[in-house]
Amino acid sequence: xxxxxxxxxxxxxxxxxxxxxxxxxxxxxxxxxxxxxxxxxxxxxxxxxxxxxxxxxxxxxxxxxxxxxxxxxxxxxxxxxxxxxxxxxxxxxxxxxxxxxxxxxxxxxxxxxxxxxxxxxxxxxxxxxxxxxxxxxxxxxxxxxxxxxxxxxxxxxxxxxxxxxx
Numbered sequence: 001x002x003x004x005x006x007x008x009x010x011x012x013x014x015x016x017x018x019x020x021x022x023x024x025x026x027x028x029x030x031x032x033x034x035x036x037x038x039x040x041x042x043x044x045x046x047x048x049x050x051x052x053x054x055x056x057x058x059x060x061x062x063x064x065x066x067x068x069x070x071x072x073x074x075x076x077x078x079x080x081x082x083x084x085x086x087x088x089x090x091x092x093x094x095x096x097x098x099x100x101x102x103x104x105x106x107x108x109x110x111x112x113x114x115x116x117x118x119x120x121x122x123x124x125x126x127x128x129x130x131x132x133x134x135x136x137x138x139x140x141x142x143x144x145x146x147x148x149x150x151x152x153x154x155x156x157x158x159x160x161x162x163x164x165x166x
Contacts, residue, residue, distance in 0.1 A: 021058040021069075021128050022156040025149045041158035045151060050141040052081055058121075058128055058153060069121040069128075071103060071136060074114050081117070082140045088121065090153075092132040099124065103137065129155055 023031065023045040031042040032055070045056045058069040075081050086103040101123035109116045131154035139146045 019155050019157050021153050023056060023058065023134065024152045029149055029151075041156065047149060049139075049146045050144060051076055051079065052139075052141055052146070054148075056134070056136065056151065058124075058134065069124060070106070071119045071121070072116060073119070073139075074111070074116045075141070077110070077113050077115055079115075080140075080142055083119070083137050084140060085137050086119065088134070088136045090124065090128075090132050090134055092130050095130070095132070098135075128153070131155070 018041065020041040020043050022042070023029075025045050025047065029045050029047045032044040032046050043057045043060055047054050053074040055072040055074075056069075060068075060070070073081055083103060087100060088103060089098040089100045091098045101121045103119040104122050105117060106120040107116075107118040131152075134151040134153055136148040136151075138148055
């Protein structure tokens with residue numbers, strides 16, 4: 001065991017134990033690991049609608065050096081994406097009322113011929129330690145309404161190895 005730990009440290013990696021909020025959606029929704037290779041838990045759910053890529057997380061962790069949830073949209077340059085009602089909600093399985101939150105535009109960037117927008121989720125608890133469903137607002141892409149999928153979520157445990165540079 002000590003030899004394994006020494007090998008990991010010499011390679012620039014370290015053991016990584018955590019819990020995270022796992023999102024599950026319809027069949028066309030993929031779960032993704034953070035941007036640092038395949039290190040860390042699969043905290044993102046990705047789907048594509050009308051040529052726009054949507055990445056959603058309730059807890060990005062090491063992926064964004066942040067703990068708050070957000071939705072990132074990546075659209076080809078010239079495609080207009082709007083969110084008429086930037087309000088979503090969580091429905092807790094054993095709760096009474098839905099938890100509403102706002103989507104606030106936090107960042108817009110041009111990335112390789114595409115426009116990327118990040119909408120932070122404001123008004124959610126600091127740590128989501130319950131299970132339920134995530135309902136995002138519908139969006140409009142070049143004048144056509146795009147219905148957002150409903151996600152099931154629950155906290156999972158994760159054990160793995162992460163590079164020290166992540």
